[in-house]
């Protein structure tokens with residue numbers, strides 16, 4: 017299904033399996049795409065590593081990287097926020113944790129732009145080609161770097177995941193630590209960057225939010241929840257029922273495609289008062305940004321931590337940040353709520 021999103025008036029042509037080999041490896045090794053009985057133990061491996069108490073050890077590195085990027089951006093007339101701040105921040109962060117060099121981080125960031133074609137509802141054959149080829153390179157670059165970092169030793173995150181992987185004795189598990197990391201940390205390299213961008217966009221578009229957050233830094237948490245609620249990065253996902261289910265009196269036979277609209281649930285008027293309004297004083301509710309139930313996103317805590325660290329650095333008293341222009345477009349025909357561009361100015365000031 018994932019390889020057949022091509023636009024075209026004729027019959028759907030199945031791509032050559034050689035072309036989709038790397039994209040297949042990327043999808044096949046994910047927790048996201050695994051079914052029972054593998055799903056639970058494989059998922060637990062990631063959940064444990066990404067528990068709040070385990071990710072706290074990464075906070076100082078994230079804070080340092082955010083400061084370095086503010087410094088880099090403050091030296092420019094204008095910053096392309098998506099590429100030059102958010103994307104760079106998250107790829108540099110994960111590169112450090114997962115044993116990739118800074119050149120490899122830059123390469124992965126570039127590949128993310130091609131791999132985000134995976135979120136398009138339909139693709140031209142040329143876009144599919146770019147996606148398949150970027151996915152193959154991504155799996156190789158990240159997979160090899162991680163395998164090497166692990167065999168060199170001294171990386172606790174990789175050691176723990178590799179040790180736990182050996183305890184899973186089931187068909188379909190990832191071939192090795194390299195494929196495990198590359199397949200499952202894609203959202204770390206990609207989607208957290210989109211979340212940071214959307215949260216910052218909402219703060220800067222609102223007349224008073226920036227001042228509110230500066231005056232009360234505890235509001236960064238509200239800015240994260242409110243920004244990702246209104247601009248949920250992954251707007252929807254689709255799954256297939258594995259067996260007949262009954263839900264709220266509706267019976268759904270096995271094999272039915274079920275579309276879950278996270279972005280719509282996040283604006284449910286029965287849950288959120290005046291749901292379209294942006295309010296940092298709203299009582300925090302988790303909403304549906306990270307899904308729910310057995311597939312609830314294991315990366316949600318680290319996504320929040322990195323976003324809060326980035327927003328804290330950008331709203332510091334000695335930093336000025338503002339939107340350039342007021343014409344902002346969202347990417348069309350995509351499952352990802354992502355701006356096509358977010359130009360900003362970032363400056364150091366003395367207040």
Ligand code: HEM
Pocket residue numbers: 047048049059062200201202203204207208211248249250253254255278304305306307308310311312313314315316318319
């Ligand atoms: C802001 C960033 C992120 C957003 C908006 C997001 C969103 C989601 C959503 C909505 C789901 C549920 C999908 C479904 O039920 O079909 C999900 C699942 C998942 N996410 Fe995230 N995610 C983010 C970051 C991350 C990060 C940083 C990681 C890993 C480091 C990650 C790894 C996963 C995995 C492995 C699953 C599948 C879980 C399962 O099937 O049990 N995500 N994510």
